[in-house]
Amino acid sequence: MSTSEQAGQPYHHGDLRRALVAAARALLEESGPEALSLRDVARRVGVSHNAPYRHFPTRQALLAAVAAEGFAALSARLAEIPAGAGMAAGFRAYLGFAREQPGLYRLMFDGGLRKSADPALWAVGERAYAGLRQAVHSLAPAADRAAVVAAWAQLHGLALLVISRQLADDLVRDGGLDALAGRVGAILEAGLRGAGAPPETGRPEIEQKF
Numbered sequence: 001m002s003t004s005e006q007a008g009q010p011y012h013h014g015d016l017r018r019a020l021v022a023a024a025r026a027l028l029e030e031s032g033p034e035a036l037s038l039r040d041v042a043r044r045v046g047v048s049h050n051a052p053y054r055h056f057p058t059r060q061a062l063l064a065a066v067a068a069e070g071f072a073a074l075s076a077r078l079a080e081i082p083a084g085a086g087m088a089a090g091f092r093a094y095l096g097f098a099r100e101q102p103g104l105y106r107l108m109f110d111g112g113l114r115k116s117a118d119p120a121l122w123a124v125g126e127r128a129y130a131g132l133r134q135a136v137h138s139l140a141p142a143a144d145r146a147a148v149v150a151a152w153a154q155l156h157g158l159a160l161l162v163i164s165r166q167l168a169d170d171l172v173r174d175g176g177l178d179a180l181a182g183r184v185g186a187i188l189e190a191g192l193r194g195a196g197a198p199p200e201t202g203r204p205e206i207e208q209k210f
Helices: 016-031 038-045 059-079 088-101 104-109 119-139 145-163 177-195
Strands: none
Touching: 016 038, 016 059, 016 104, 038 059, 059 088, 059 104, 059 119, 059 145, 088 104, 088 119, 088 177, 104 145, 119 145, 119 177, 145 177
16 A cells, blocks of 8 residues: 555555455454454554445445455365365365364354345355265265255364364374364265265255355
8 A cells, every 4th residue: 555544645555445355354363253343454454444435334244255255265175176085075175274264264154244135145155065065966966955964064063163172182183183074074975975865854945055
């Protein structure tokens, strides 16, 4: 940035929107989603506290943009997994993403974002979920929605246990966590290959998206 409104000079920033999102991501990892404010983001970028409103009318809008970037990054990470690598590889990749950016990961699944009211965020979340759905169906073509949700629950649950530091030390040190992720993925894969999915009953409207 070459000038600043805070200094009484004309506002200018080459790509303020991009800078605000990047600053928000950095602050997420420092203090978590709950403490993030537009004023703090503006201060980090070096612009006036009013400047972010040029791109994000509300704090919620900024958080949605950051979460959308997170889902896109997660999709890209999962897309790097070689075809046929199995659920163990998927678990390692997913868990690696959550471990590296726990603040961003928590934000992505924050119910306060109201994804159903944000078509862009909903769409990018669905692209991330589609990779998991495809992996499950490659192992069990007849798998129903509940089977996909079960796989997601294992992934998400393990990620939250890790970033909340709820696992015993011996499971996370010396590469143990990577091995655990692979083992949990392998157990899920064996179940899908061996038994497939039970017939779908009850509520057909089980959620398919993030």
